[in-house]
Amino acid sequence: MSTPANSASRAPRIVRTAAELSAAIAQALEAPAPGNHPATLGLVPTMGALHSGHESLVSTAREQNDVLVVSIFVNELQFNDRADFDRYPRTLEADVEILARAGADIVFAPEVSTVYPDGRPLVKLDSGALGEKFEGASRPGHFDGMLAVVAKLLHFCMPPATLGVPVAYRAYFGQKDAQQLVLINRMVADLNFPVEIRSVPIIRSAEGLALSSRNQFLSKEQAEAALVIHRALNLVKGRADRHEPLYLEDAAGLFEMEPLVELDYFELVDPRTLQELAFNCQDTPFTGEGLLLVAAKIGEVRLIDNMTLGY
Numbered sequence: 001m002s003t004p005a006n007s008a009s010r011a012p013r014i015v016r017t018a019a020e021l022s023a024a025i026a027q028a029l030e031a032p033a034p035g036n037h038p039a040t041l042g043l044v045p046t047m048g049a050l051h052s053g054h055e056s057l058v059s060t061a062r063e064q065n066d067v068l069v070v071s072i073f074v075n076e077l078q079f080n081d082r083a084d085f086d087r088y089p090r091t092l093e094a095d096v097e098i099l100a101r102a103g104a105d106i107v108f109a110p111e112v113s114t115v116y117p118d119g120r121p122l123v124k125l126d127s128g129a130l131g132e133k134f135e136g137a138s139r140p141g142h143f144d145g146m147l148a149v150v151a152k153l154l155h156f157c158m159p160p161a162t163l164g165v166p167v168a169y170r171a172y173f174g175q176k177d178a179q180q181l182v183l184i185n186r187m188v189a190d191l192n193f194p195v196e197i198r199s200v201p202i203i204r205s206a207e208g209l210a211l212s213s214r215n216q217f218l219s220k221e222q223a224e225a226a227l228v229i230h231r232a233l234n235l236v237k238g239r240a241d242r243h244e245p246l247y248l249e250d251a252a253g254l255f256e257m258e259p260l261v262e263l264d265y266f267e268l269v270d271p272r273t274l275q276e277l278a279f280n281c282q283d284t285p286f287t288g289e290g291l292l293l294v295a296a297k298i299g300e301v302r303l304i305d306n307m308t309l310g311y
């Protein structure tokens with residue numbers, strides 16, 4: 001565990017271009033790491049509109065690294081719906097205040113022209129079959145676009161080779177976006193990215209709603225109706241903990257009682273491969289490990305959530 005390079009109240013350095021970012025990272029890493037360990041660099045990629053879920057990633061990364069970069073970039077490539085992109089909240093000033101309190105050293109807030117200087121990339125990353133199911137089924141191209149920006153951000157923030165000292169490089173992602181996390185882990189493994197991916201648990205409201213930048217679009221009534229997601233996950237989790245049959249259809253039944261909430265999917269999958277585990281849903285007592293994935297629409301707002309079983 002290392003000490004933050006900055007005190008928690010110091011404003012982070014805001015950089016816009018790749019050159020400014022590299023220079024800022026190099027400078028921050030030049031300060032000797034406390035103790036006798038290799039320097040560590042953490043990156044937390046975000047799309048801004050920061051809430052306590054993001055803060056949890058940032059504080060975990062802060063504790064674990066000498067130098068902490070948080071990126072803020074709303075990536076058009078991963079929005080298959082233009083209206084969703086246009087209305088996505090952009091709150092840079094408030095975000096920077098949060099990041100100052102959280103102790104980030106550098107905020108990378110690039111323009112579109114920095115990330116995609118030649119427009120949409122011609123060479124694309126293909127998220128394959130994993131990227132076509134669940135979220136990918138209703139958001140075609142979403143995961144290819146997400147991988148494109150994550151690959152770029154991982155490269156932008158790479159510790160400079162000229163530094164001459166070993167730097168352990170980590171990037172932090174939330175378990176909230178479980179399918180995204182599986183795909184990023186696959187990309188890093190399949191394509192030998194020199195970075196370690198670390199995941200951070202889901203942060204929820206006191207009532208159980210997984211925090212999301214999109215929650216602010218829910219009316220009070222809709223936010224209350226959305227709690228059915230957590231009730232359904234907990235129903236199945238309770239059965240799994242007691243090694244009972246899961247009867248996923250009971251969870252789907254809870255959604256039928258909430259007319260404001262339209263269920264898209266509620267599935268039990270293998271946490272690493274996202275293969276459906278239909279066997280465990282029937283009359284068989286649940287054993288082993290699984291990941292419950294859920295997505296639902298409330299008005300125009302699409303919410304996702306998940307819960308691990310058997311851990």
Ligand code: AMP
Nearest residue numbers: 046047048053173174176177202203211
């Ligand atoms: P976003 O800004 O939505 O792209 O999210 C940036 C990162 O924050 C992603 O790795 C998300 O998985 C993570 N994140 C978003 N919401 C939560 C949450 N409620 N709990 C934990 N991590 C989250």
